[in-house]
Amino acid sequence: MDEDNRLKVMEWVAKEVLVHEAPLRSWLKRIVDGSEVEDIVQESYCRIAGLTDVSHIRSGRAYLFTTARMLVLERIRRARIVNIDTALELEKMDVAAEVPSPEQVAAGRLELQRIRRLVDGLPERCRKVFSMRKVEGLSQREVAATLGLSEHTVENDVAKGLKLILKAIADGDQQAEAAFIGMGKHGSA
Amino acid sequence: MGISRRKPPLSVWESMDRRDESGMVNDRAAEWVARIDAAPLDAAAQAELDQWLASDDRHRGAFLRASAAWHLCDQATALGGHLRDAAHAGSPAFVTRSVVEAQDAPGDVPEAGRPHALSRRGMLWGGGALAASLLAAAGLGFWKGGGEQVETALGEIRRVPFPDGSMASINTATRLKIDFAADVRMVELDRGEAWFKVAKNKNRPFIVAAGEARVRAVGTAFSVQRLDSGADVQVTEGVVEIWATPRTADRILVKAGERAFIRYDAGPQAPVRDAAGIARKLAWRDGALKFEGTTLQEAAAEFNRYNGMKIEVDPALAQERIVGRFRTDEPDAFARSASAMLDARFEMSDKRILIAKN
Incomplete structure (x- = not known):
């Protein structure tokens, strides 16, 4: 049962949280140093990993932002952050958590298609491996045998x-796509 | 479970290292997900992973993130449709894919505090071969499934919309698996009960499999309850076709207002007209239980499907008939009413409610 719960949490993260990571990073960059952004993001996911039930959570976006905000406040209390206007930015972040812009709403809906495009844009052998693994459902072993690898x-x-896809999730739409196009052209096999 | 990290104040160079380090954590997490996807971890690898996860909050977070992203690829690639073994496509026989799921002992079902009556769950996505990495308590489990699984807790009633426009009301302690493909919409009912309202599509039949029992709908509303010896089907709208594998030719039609039982061994039984009874028996969709001359024993058994607080009935009262409408999550209110109706008494303890003769 515990495993089922964790699976549900992971599925919820995939559907309801990942898409909001890029906007969260944008906000965090205004408040904390660059090196802290990654830490806060990872620690936010760590908090989420501790959840046993996500069925009551109305908004993945709000939950992610609120969790991150809490971590930022903890850091402020430990006086790790020296940043003017932090309080004001935190307040704006609250608003961003609840009311996504129309672009962000649209981005959420297009997330799957975006990931699909990203997968299609992987370096050729990588893409083939992904496709055989995920679309055709072959095991890694079967993929290896079929492709002679x-x-x-x-x-x-x-x-x-997966690393490239994670980078795309972190970067949000445009930069990631540019990176992929570049990767596809020069991508090493 | 939290591991606190002691972090000294950072110099410029240290903060640059930290940026690399954080990026490396994400890469490491992706490598772990890939490794688990390749094959189940041996003991040494498992220990290594456990240690990595335990050593830093950020590792655990990165791991969840990478696992979820991998899962997201399943959803994304599923947009391209599901590839099935072409030889079996379209024939009822293909529906008997073996899904071996351990039947949990009755005590294993997690109980909901209050039923999440009619709470909306996110959309379910269809098709594709899904492999999900499990975050097990002590390390990592590995689950390969063929579809999207939904499970309700004891007492939970949940409404689930499907991507094709169909929807299901899923009753207490139910587990089912949704597997939508280009040519067929399949639902496997492992245990429990659900009511389905099926969006019409003659090119894409909707089939519920409960053990050997099969129910096929084109544009209808019906419920299926999985029981020990067979499956109980009640149709509220339209028509369904029922049979039991492997005798796929032996089919019966069941129309709105009718119920039928499909025996796993002997196949479908003749339908029975009982529109009022069906409506009553489906009151759970609104979080209610309705009884019209049901015996006290049967009513108690029904309540016990939804609640950890079990009702026990004095044998002397078991065959008494009762009438009324109650909330599924209020066995105590039921006991109170029933006792009043029957001039009996009831006792409540930690784990049970006893209705006994006065």
Whole structure:
């Protein structure tokens, strides 16, 4: 049962939280140093990982922002952050948490298509591995056998593709797509 | 469970290192997800992962993030449709894919505090071969499924919309798996009960599988309850076709206002007209239980489906008939009313309610 709960949390994160990570990072950059942004994002996900039930959560966006905000406040209390106008930015962040802009709402709906485009834009061998793995449902071992690759290579490709997708999730739409286009042209196999 | 990190104040160079380090954490998490996706971890690898996860909050966060992103790829690639073994497509036989799910002991169902009556769950996405990485308590489990699973807790009633426009009301302690493909919409009912309102699409039949029992709908509303010896089907709108594998030719039509039982061994039984009874028996969709001359014993058994606080009935009262409408999550109110009706008494303790003769 515990495993089922954790699976549900993970699925909820995939559907309701990941899409809001890029806007969260934009906000965090105004308040904390660059190196802290990543930490706060990861720690926010850590808090979410501790949840046993997400069915009561109305808004993944609000939950993510609120969690991050709490972590920022903790840091302020520990006097790690020296940033003027922090309080004002925090307040604006609250508003952003509840009321996404129309662009952000649209972005949420297009998220799956965006990920799909990103997968399509992976370096060729990486893309093939992904497609065989995810669309055709072959195991990594079967992919390796079919493509004549070592299992190690397939695993590396999966990791590589996933890293690129994670970067895209962090960067939000435009920059990520530009990165992928660049990657596709020069991408090493 | 929290591991506190002691962080000294940072110099410029240290903060640059930290940026790299944080990025490395994300990469490491992705590598772990890829590794788990390749094959179940052996003991040594599992220990390594456990240690990595336990050593830093950020590692745990990054791991959840990477797992979710991998799962998101499932959803995204599923937009392209589901590839099935072409030889089986369209024939009822293909529906008997084996889904071996351990039947939990009755005590294993987690109980909801209050039923989440009619709470809206997110959209379910169809098709695709989904592999999800499980975040198990001690480390990592690995689950490969064929579809999207939905499970309700004890006493929980949940409404779930499907991407094709259909919807389901899922009753207490139910587990089902949704697997929508281009040519067929499949739901596997592992246990419990659900009522389905199916969006019309003759090119894409909607099939519910409960054990060997099958129910096929084109544009209808009906419920299926999985029981020990078979499945109970009640139709509220339209017509469904029922049968039991492997005798796929032996089919019966069941119309609105009719109920039918499909025996796993003997197949579908003749339908029975009972529109009023069906409406009553589906009152759970509104969080209610309605009884019209039901025996006290049966009524208590019904309540016990929804509540951890079990009702026990004195054998001397078991066959008494009762009438009334009650909330599924108020067994105590039921006991009070029933006792008043029958001039009996009831006792409530920690775990049960006893209705006994005065």
